[in-house]
Amino acid sequence: MFKIFIVEDDKSLVSLLKERLHKFGFETFAVQRFDTVIEDFEAYQPHLVLLDVNLPSYDGYYWCRQIRNLSTCPIVFISARESKMDQVMALENGADDYLTKPFDYDIVIAKVNSHLRRAFGSYASKDHDRSVTVAGLTLDVERLALFYEDQRLDLSHTEAKIMDEFMKKPGQVISRDRLLEKIWDEHTFVDDNTLNVYITRVRKKLTSLGLSGALETIRGSGYRLHPELEDQP
Incomplete structure (x- = not known):
């Protein structure tokens, strides 16, 4: 079962993401303390990360760089910030994709499946x-x-x-x-x-x-x- 690591401080959004991801057979872990993101990441060892930009303490770009020091797993930003510069910064800091809020949850699932296929599935096996x-x-x-x-x-x-x-x-x-x-x-x-x-x-x-x-x-x-x-x- 693929494990999805969620770094998002909007609890209602986290609840909806977890509900939809569980429906499609994914396991999830949502960060509760935003000063221990890396510790949680290392303990959970996820296959993919969903990461917000605006977070307590440090922003998502910072955490993206820290995760990239440890792993090459897919990182998909989920953010209300829509500017081109935010999307460019996400990619330059190591992200693989960027979704702007509000988003269609079917698109989220499609993105997750797409990146997992390329990282671990049939597209990657060869x-x-x-x-x-x-x-x-x-x-x-x-x-x-x-x-x-x-x-x-x-x-x-x-x-x-x-x-x-x-x-x-x-x-x-x-x-x-x-x-x-x-x-x-x-x-x-x-x-x-x-x-x-x-x-x-x-x-x-x-x-x-x-x-x-x-x-x-x-x-x-x-x-x-x-x-x-x-x-x-």
């Missing part, structure tokens, strides 16, 4: 024990990690899927539509800005490995991973 290497850069799909010259860098599920697309076809242009189709399914609306954020995050991580010029933008077409992985200016 990735077990698989790695791909291009010019000394290795992506371990199961461990969600990049390795280069004795360096290791952890990725989110979405970042790993993006890198997987590039590394399976080094030197080939991957269109934006291809990335959107491959990484997200029909239950998840993704705009161009969301993809831009993830591409930026992937570039930053490659740069931290010393590969600042490895991922090239091909205007009007998409992106290309240089097979030689040159560190270009």
Whole structure:
């Protein structure tokens, strides 16, 4: 049974979320003390997190970063804050998705199922024990990690899927539509800005490995991973 970790201070909303999630066979844990979120997370070991932005003590962005230090499980923000900047901040801090309140609970269930399939279900199973290497850069799909010259860098599920697309076809242009189709399914609306954020995050991580010029933008077409992985200016 999949376990859902809820970090939300609106008790009525928590009650409704738990009721709907239990109906669909999920186990849940709702945080009661907002100064022990990480302790509760480590004790519960959930498969997915539903996380609000506005919380007592520290905001959801802070807790998202702390969870990312421990886990690559899917994190879906649920918030009344609708601005594009809030959604961008959520993604940049490690989230996989963002839902604005008020939301349709059927959409919540669809999002949860979608992310669980990609992280642990049928979509993820074929990735077990698989790695791909291009010019000394290795992506371990199961461990969600990049390795280069004795360096290791952890990725989110979405970042790993993006890198997987590039590394399976080094030197080939991957269109934006291809990335959107491959990484997200029909239950998840993704705009161009969301993809831009993830591409930026992937570039930053490659740069931290010393590969600042490895991922090239091909205007009007998409992106290309240089097979030689040159560190270009």
